[in-house]
Amino acid sequence: MNRQVKIEVFSANGLSFTCRTCGLEQQGELIIFLHGFPESSIIWEKLMQTMAEKGYRCLAPNQRGYSDGARPEGIGNYTNRALASDIVALADTVGNAEKFHLVGHDWGAAIGWTVVTLYPERIVSWSALSVPHSAAYKWALSNDKVQREKSQYIFTFMEPEVPESLLGANDCERLRKLWEGFDQNFIEDYLKIFRQKEARTATINWYRAAFKTSENGDSPAIPNWDVHTPTLFIWGSNDLAIAKAGVELSHTYMKGDYKFIELDAGHWLMQFNDEICIKEIAEYIEKHKE
Incomplete structure (x- = not known):
């Protein structure tokens, strides 16, 4: 089987996405992997292989926002609904994927929960890393002191221009500190994106769209539906951004096959805990192979 990871560009929703692919020429089931912030698709290479x-x-x-050719202007272009539609459109673009497996970390997990909610008929299995069901997270953000403390940085992200300047200063010094201990090839790949002011604005717009934009007919609220899709959820008990309250509440939304794994780990699971995550995700997808 092919272990070569390729960089390819695919068009979807009128945008051009730079993608990592592996084994795409094969006949097996499709898996789509969604990275978080501030990351890129490079985090998935070992798991993809x-x-x-x-x-x-x-x-x-x-x-x-992360791909050079997929960076439309305006906060309204970065709603969870729009981001989720990209994933289904990409599945249609690569073909032979009426249904697919989905894996996501951090913001990629948040978008994954949206995909599972809006397009459940398209998803075979869902593996979420770090971030719980969106309704559970929102509840914790409003009601749990620990979660509110962990999410204070979001208020800075709501300001115009301020976070772009802070994150870009001194050649992305703040981001480099956040990435301390990461493989150098990861960091270099991230910097190709985050050295660009336009990219910083677009990626921060995910936060602005989620926490500032009002619900309207063009972008109605995502329903807080129960999840019947087979779901694996992996969370690190020392997560810098996600507290336990939302994680525990997330379990109550799971109505299908569900496996929860709590690791003695932090937020960056694919950077520092990749072996256990790869093992668990591979086993879960294999269990639910069509």
Whole structure:
């Protein structure tokens, strides 16, 4: 089986997405991998190689705002609904994927929960890392002191221009501190994106769209539906951004096959805990292979 990770560009929703692929020419089921902030699709390379060796077709996009050709202006272009529609459109673009497996970390997990909610008929299995069901997270943000403390940075992200300047200063010094201990190739890949002011604005617009834009007919609220899709959820008990309250509440929304794994780990699971995550995700997808 093919272990080569390629960089390819695919068009979807009128945008051009730079994607990592592995085994896409094979005949197996499709898996789409969604990175978080401030990351890129490079975090999935080892897992993609593992799954491609098993015959799966693997696609990991640099998502809207992260790809040079997928950076529309305006906060309204970065709603969860718009971001989720990109994922389904990409599945349609690569073909032979009426249904697919989905894996996401951090913001990629938040978008994944939206995909599972809005397009449940398209998803075979769902593996979420770090971030719980969106309704559970929103409840914790409003009601749990620990979660509010962990989310204070979001208020800075609501300001115009301020976070772009802070994150870009001194060649992305603040981001480099956040990435301390990461593989250097990860950091270099991230810097290709975050050295661009336009990219910083677009990626921060995910936060602005989620926390500032009002619900309207063009972008109605995402329903807080129960999840019947087979779901794996992995969370680190020392997560810098996600507290336990939302994680525990998230369990109550799971109505199908569900596996929860709590690790003695932090937020960056694919950077520092990749072996256990790869093992668990691979086993879960194999269990739910169509």
